[in-house]
Amino acid sequence: MIYADCDIDGVISAVILYKHLIKFTDNVEIKYVERSRGHGSGLVIDQIEDDTDLYIAVDSSSNDVEPLKALTEKGIDCLVIDHHSVDVENPYCILVNPQQSDCEYPNKNASGGLLVYKVCQVIDDYMDTRYSLELSDLPGFSLMADVMCMKEMENRYFAKVSLKGLRHEGLKLLFEAMNSDLKNLTSTDFLYGVSPAVTAATRADNIKLAIDFLMCDKATPETKGYVKELIKLNEKRKVVQAEALERHKDSIKEEDKVVIVYDPTIGKGLNGLVGQELSKKFNRPAIVLGDGEDENTYAGSFRGLEDFSMLDLLERCRSVEHTGGHPGAGGLSLKKDNLQDLKDELNNRLSSFVPDDTLYYDLEFSADSVNENLINYLTEFYRYSGNNFKPGTFLIKDLFISDKKLMGKTNNTVKIDCGKLQLMKFKTDEEYYNGVPVFTEVEAVGSLNMNVSIQYRPRKKVIKACQLFIEEYREIN
Template identity: 85%
Template sequence: MHSPYLLKNIDKLVERIVKAIENDEKIVIYADVDFDGISSTVILYKILMKFTDNVEIKYVERSRGHGSGLIIDQIEDDTDLYIAVDSSSNDVKPLKVLTEKGIDCLVIDHHSVDVENPYCILVNPQQPDCEYPNKNASGGLLVYKVCQVIDDYMDTRYSLELSDLPGFALMADVMCMKEMENRYFAKVSLKGLRHEGMKLLFEAMNSDLKNLTSTDFLYGASPAVTAATRADNIKLGIDFLMCDKAVPETKGYVKELIKLNEHRKLVQSEATEAMKTGLCETDKVIIVFDPTVGRGLNGLVAQEISKKYNRPAIVLGFGDDEDTYSGSFRGLEDFSMLELLKTCENVIYAAGHDGAGGVGVSITHLELLRLELNSKLRDFVPDDTIYYDLEFSADSVNENLINYITEFYRYSGNNFKPGTFLIKDLFISDKKLMGKTNNTVKIDCGKLQLMKFKTDEEYYNSVPVFTEVEAVGSLNMNIWTQYRPRKKVIKTCQLFIEDYREITKQ
C-alpha cells in the first residue's frame, strides 16, 4: 500500500472535512451511478456518520448521466460542504455555481483531468504534480485513502471496518490488476470479506465464501448490484451496500438485485440479437443507434458487439438535446478508445476510461464520425485469433490442477486476465441446451464438461456428437450438493469454452 499523504491536496481536503465535522456543518455527498461510485459514497458516508449526523447523499439516476452539472439544482442553499466522489474533476461550471452560493466543494476522483478546476479542492492521482504512484486507483480506493487520513486527524481507526469495499470498487471499475496495491485490496475483499450483504449475495449466486475469486465477483455480485443502477434504482444499490452488518432488510435487497439482474440479462440478450441485422461489419468501429436499449444497457450491448466482432463498438440513443445522440463505447486493448474519440472533430464529448466510457455526437455528424473513425483506424486490422496460455491433455485435467490454476488467477481483471487453456484429446459423447432462454450449451466429454454461455440453439445444433475435438477456454470446478436420495457433494471439472474445433484423423 502507498501512503495516502502522497496524494496531492489530501491534507487540504481532509482539513476542510474536519472543520465541517467540528462546526456541525451540513455536508452533501454526490454519488456517481456505477458500483465504484456508490461504494465510494457508502465508504465516505459511513465514516462521516461516526462523527456527525449532518450528512446527506444526493444522486441522479443513470438515465440522466454523470457529473455535478446534473445535481446542482438539488443542492439546498443551507449546504456548507459539497463532496463529489468518483466524478466531477472537470466540472468547472457546476462547481463555480455552488461556490458562488457560498458552498465549498471537494472532489475525490480518478478520471482524467482535462482542465484546471479552481472551484474545488481536488484529490485525483491523474492531476499534474501528484506523486501518488498508483495511477490506476478507483474512486472507492481514493475515498478509502481519504478516510485513512480522517482517522489520523481524529485519532480513530474506523476505516478498518470498511477495508473490504475498495477492492470490489477496483475490480468493478476494471482497474489494472497488475498494480500491486490494487491486487492487495482485491485480496482483502475476497479473503477478508466482512460485508454481510455481499456475503449473502455471493451465497445466493452459489459462490463459495471460503474460496472467492475475482471471477465470482465480476460475473456474479458486481453485475447484480449494478443491475439496480442500470434500472434507474440507484437507491437500492446504495441501501444494499449500507448493509455491512446484518439487518432484516438485507435478504430482501439481495432478492431484488438478483431479480433485476436476471431481467437485465434478458433485455441485454434481446437487444444484442436485434442489432445483428443492422451492423456494418466492414467499419473499423461498429456504430449502432437504437433508442430502445436505454442508457443503462448501452455499454453492455456495446461490449457484446465488440467482443463478437473483435473491434470497438459504440451504441447510441437520444441525447439530452434534440439534435444530439449519446451513448457508450467499448474498445480493445490495442489502443485507448477514449483518447481516440477525444481527437475526433465530430465528437461532442468523450469521457470515462481507455476501454469503456460515454460519448456524445451531433445527429448530423454521425455519418461524419463513422468516416472519421474509419480514416483514423485505416491501418487497424481486427484480430479474431484466440490466444491461450498453456495446453493440456484432457486426461491431465483434474480437481488439483484446476484448484492450482484458480489460486494463481484468483485476483484477476484488467491486464491480468484469468488463464485461457487449450484442452486436447476431448471426445464429445452428448450435449444439452440449457437456461431459461436456451442460451447455454453443455457438452459432455467424459470427466470434463464444456460449457458455452450466451449462445443460441443454432450453436447447439452445430456441435457434433461422437467426435474428437480440442477446445479453448477457462477451467473451473462446479461444486454442488445433491440432497436426494441422499446428501452428496458433487464436483465436476468444467471448461468455459471460447471455441472448439474438430480433429480430423489423417
C-alpha cells in the first residue's frame, strides 16, 4: 500500500513507486486523502486493510509516530520515504530521509520523488533489473515542482534528464497545450505552465485526476481528456487567485512585517498561492488563513523570503499551535484568540526587517544587441533554474514604445511593442495598461524569451519574436 501526499511531489513519488513495483507484483495500490484534509499518515490509516503486508508513505510521515505505531501493532511493516525535517525519533518504520542527523547522503536538498527513484534504483540493484530507467524523466520534475535547490549537482542532473529526455506522453501533451517547445524545454516552462496545471487538480481536491494523468504512458484520447481537465482547473485557479489578491491588496498595513489575511472563501488548496502573490507584491512574508478543524482555530499557509527560514520563525512563536513544511513554504494553525498575539510576536521578532522593493538584475543590454542568438545562449545557461539558481533577470535599455495591446481572456496581459523586442506583462490589469506610455523611451527589467509560433495559412510559416517578460519599466526623460 502506497500513501501519496497531496501535492505534485507526493503524486510523482507515488506514481514512480507504483510503476516500478508493478513490474514485480500486481498486489500494489495507491491510497490518498484530499488536500483539504491535510497531510500525514494519520489521515489514511482507516483505509489500510488489515491484511496489508507493507505500508509505504512517500513525501510525508517522518514524524507520524502514533499512526505508524497503530499499523505496526496490526503486523503491517512500515516504510517512509520523505525529505521533510525529522523532529522526533520514529521506531515504527524504516525511514529513508536525508534530513536524519546521522544520514551521510550528501544531497540534503532531494525531493520526495528523487528519493523514491533512488530507492527504485536500489531495488533494481538487488533484483538485477533496470526498470527504474523507464522512469528517469520524472524525478527532475518533482525537484522543480517542490522548488528544491538547483545549485545541487545531483538535482541539476535530474532536471536535465527530465527536460532533455522527456518520455512521459501525458506531460508531452500538456507542455504542447501550453505552447512549449518540446525540443527546447526549460525549468520555467515547467514551473509556470505544467506544474501549476497538475497542482491545480490537487488544490481542487481532485488528486485522482493528477494521479490518473501521471499514470498515462500513451497519448490516448483519455490522456488528452485529462490534459483538457487540468488546463480548465488551472484557468479557474488563476481567476480565484487574482480575485483574492484584488480583495486584499489594499488592506495591508505598512507597519506589519508579515502580511496576514483571513479569507475562508479562498480554500485550503489556494491559500499558499495567494500568500505567494501577496509576498511578492509587498516584499515581505505572508500568511493566508482560513477556518481550522474546529470553530476556535485558524489554519492556513505561509510563504517566506530567501533571507531567512519562515518555518523556523513560526516554530519559535508561542501563539502558533502547529507548523510544518519547508523553510519558505508550509502550513500553520493557531487559536483564533491568538491572532493578534501572532501579529505582535512577528512584528517584534522582525523589528529590524525592512521590506526591500529593489529590483535586482544580472546584466544589462541595449535593445539593439538583443537578438535570437543572445536569447538562446542565455536560455541555455539558465535552463535548469530554481531555488538558489534563479532565471536570469536583465535590464534592457534604449527601448522605444510604439504601441501596446491588452490581451488574455480576462484582459490580464499587456503586450508592449518596442521595435524588434516585445515587452510582456502578465497577471496585471487594465489600469496598468492605461498607464503604459506610447511614443516614449523606456528601460525595463525582466527575463528574455523567444516566442515561437506556427502560422498555417495561407502557407505554413514559423514566426519568432524576441520578448522581455517585464517586472517593471521606467520612462527615460
